[in-house]
Amino acid sequence: MSNLLKGVNLYLIGMMGVGKTTVGRLLAQQLGYGFLDTDNVIVKAARKSINEIFADEGEAAFRQLESEILAQVCPYTKLTIATGGGIVLRRENWGYLRHGLIVWLDAPVDILLRRLAEDDTRPLLQNSHPEDKLRSLLEQRQSLYSQADIHITITETQTPEEIATRILKVIPSVLKNQDSQQQN
Numbered sequence: 758m759s760n761l762l763k764g765v766n767l768y769l770i771g772m773m774g775v776g777k778t779t780v781g782r783l784l785a786q787q788l789g790y791g792f793l794d795t796d797n798v799i800v801k802a803a804r805k806s807i808n809e810i811f812a813d814e815g816e817a818a819f820r821q822l823e824s825e826i827l828a829q830v831c832p833y834t835k836l837t838i839a840t841g842g843g844i845v846l847r848r849e850n851w852g853y854l855r856h857g858l859i860v861w862l863d864a865p866v867d868i869l870l871r872r873l874a875e876d877d878t879r880p881l882l883q884n885s886h887p888e889d890k891l892r893s894l895l896e897q898r899q900s901l902y903s904q905a906d907i908h909i910t911i912t913e914t915q916t917p918e919e920i921a922t923r924i925l926k927v928i929p930s931v932l933k934n935q936d937s938q939q940q941n
């Protein structure tokens with residue numbers, strides 16, 4: 758499979774809690790790729806948590822850091838990159854994402870809510886109506902996520918390993934389509 762990909766990066770996009778970080782790490786292992794998580798890179802560079810960055814500098818500053826990280830990793834190859842859920846919001850980010858294959862992990866809000874119920878590391882959900890917030894974010898972002906090359910619908914019981922295997926299975930057909938489009 759990594760031969761087929763020829764080093765092309767994989768970018769995982771989708772709502773927070775869907776499993777981008779978890780599945781991305783597994784995919785990288787299976788492909789013999791490096792793994793990066795844009796949130797982790799930001800936390801290391803800023804020496805602050807995502808919550809602290811949002812609180813001290815605001816969401817706009819976080820989005821700026823996110824774009825800068827994406828620009829910096831984009832020239833490298835053989836990477837699986839788990840992005841933050843809001844990476845799709847900035848038009849300039851798509852120019853970077855399009856260098857690789859973009860995989861949308863898509864789960865209904867009730868699954869996301871259950872997975873994030875005990876989690877206090879997502880600043881956008883630190884309010885009394887996380888369900889409403891997730892629904893409005895999904896509504897705002899759905900048409901952007903749908904621009905991905907690969908759409909994977911997540912169900913409650915599928916393990917991260919099973920999801921990684923599903924992604925690896927569909928990659929060849931997407932690459933074939935892209936090759937034939939380039940020839941036309």
Ligand SMILES: Nc1ncnc2c1ncn2[C@@H]1O[C@H](COP(=O)(O)OP(=O)(O)O)[C@@H](O)[C@H]1O
Nearest residue numbers: 772773774775776777778779780872915916917
């Ligand atoms: N397929 C899965 N089944 C059950 N729990 C999962 C699955 N994928 C991720 N999780 C859990 O859901 C939470 C959010 O996962 P994470 O990978 O951080 O998502 P994201 O990076 O998309 O926000 C974590 O607690 C993780 O262990």
Ligand SMILES: O=C(O)C1=C[C@@H](OP(=O)(O)O)[C@@H](O)[C@H](O)C1
Nearest residue numbers: 772773774796841842843879880
């Ligand atoms: O959806 C979002 O706007 C965000 C998602 C988070 O990453 P995950 O999608 O990995 O949770 C993180 O980047 C930040 O809290 C903002």
Ligand SMILES: [Mg+2]
Nearest residue numbers: 777778839840
């Ligand atoms: Mg993540």
